[in-house]
Amino acid sequence: MDESLYDEFGNYLGPDLEDDEDDLEFEQEQEQDEADFDANYDQQQQQQEEEDEVMEEQNALMRVDDIPANQIVLHEDKKYYPSAEEVYGADVETMVQEEDTQPLSEPIVKPVEVRKFIVSEKNLPETRYSKDVPINVDQPERYTDIHVLERERGISIKSMPMTMVMQDVNEKSYLLNVMDTPGHTDFLDEVVAATRLADGVALVVDVVEGVMVNTEKIIKQCIHDGLAITLVINKMDRLILELKLPPNDAYFKIRHTIEEVNSVIRNTPGGENVRLSPELGNVCFASSQTGWCFNLKSFARLYADSYGKQDM
Ligand SMILES: Nc1nc2c(ncn2[C@@H]2O[C@H](COP(=O)(O)OP(=O)(O)O)[C@@H](O)[C@H]2O)c(=O)[nH]1
Ligand SMILES: [Mg+2]
Structure with a gap:
């Protein structure tokens, strides 16, 4: 190692170690770059001038909007927050209210209100049959439940009067006013109001469930008002289809x-002499879902019609 090229600390002092060839190439490149740059520069200068002209024209139009950053802004003109419209957009209705301008009883955001009214017969399509008579389709027509809630829940809520022309056994026609009342205990008031108008009562009792609390209340009300009671033992289909009971059971x-109903009547003041029994003709058996009803007399007639006259 040539020591003259290094100082006492070992630092290199000699001439540059880079290749001379590299240097030459580098210099040539630089010269070329400079020439290119000069040519480009003239072109850019020209472009720049053209652009400047366009910008100046635009600036002349936009000058009003360019507020210098150091401009003095009055206190009342200062804007710290964006407005509600800027945040939510022009198509959103924003409302700023003083405290307590709206009473507590009124909700700030009102729930969506869907008004439910009665189901009425409007704009029905033209049919070949008369719509005056309730028509049974697959599902029994809830003809007296016209409120949407009644249809939805499947129970009667309000009393419903109907007027029908009905024939008696001698085929004499009568105008019959029927008031269908709800059976649920919450709506006993409807029943009480109806008993004031009625001459008689058809008491519909579920044969499986028997006398319920509300049945008892209604029976007592009817006896109190001195109304004649006809007992309709309903849902007879349940005995067959649901409970699958043998005929004897x-x-x-x-x-x-029937005995349950009679015992309630017997225990009500004024009902001591009232008795409901099929042989007295004041009890009938029905299945409103399957659409049939009979009492002993009508069933006997049906039997006789089917099997010929019998001694009974
Ligand atoms: N299985 C059976 N169910 C019935 C019968 N009649 C009514 N129901 C059902 O009992 C429920 C109440 O009947 P509804 O006459 O509307 O009672 P209301 O509220 O007293 O008028 C409904 O769900 C009916 O489907 C029937 O004959 N058989
Ligand atoms: Mg009903």
Whole structure:
């Protein structure tokens, strides 16, 4: 190692170690770059001038909007926050209210209100049959439940009067006013109001459930008002389809239900002499869902019509 090229600390002092060839190439490149740059520069200068002209024209139009950053802004003109419209957009209605301008009883955001009214017969399509008569389709027509809620829940809520022309056994026509009342205990008031108008009562009792609390209340009300009661043992189909009872058991079940009603009547002041019994003609058996109803007399006639006259 040539020591003269290094100082006492070992630092290199000699001439540059870079290749001379590299240097030459580098210099040539630089010269070329400079020439290119000069040519480009003239072109850019020209472009720049053209652009400047356009910008100046635009600036002349936009000058009003360019507020210098150091401009003095009055206190009342100062804007710290964006406005509601800027935040939510022009198509959103924003409302700023003083405290307590709206009473507490009124909700700030009102719930969506869907008004539910009665189901009325309007704009029905033209049909070949008369719409005056309730028509049974697959589902029994809830003809007296016209309120949307009644249809939805499947129970009667309001009393519903109907006027029908009905024939008696001698085929004499009568105008019959029927008031269908709700059976749920919450709506007993509807029943009480209806009993004031009625001459008689058709008491519909579920044969399986028998006398419920509300049935008892209604029976007492009817006896109190001195109304004649006809007992309709309803949902007879349940004995067959649901409970699948043999005829003998079904008979005892029906008898028990009738007896339950009779015992309530007996225990009500004024009802001591009232008795409901199929042989007295004031009890009938029905299945409103399957659409049939009979009492002993009508069933006997049906039997006689089917099997010929019998001694009974
Ligand atoms: N299985 C059966 N269910 C019935 C019968 N009649 C009514 N129902 C059902 O009992 C429920 C109440 O009947 P509804 O006559 O509307 O009672 P309301 O509220 O007292 O008028 C409904 O869900 C009916 O489907 C029937 O004969 N058989
Ligand atoms: Mg009803």
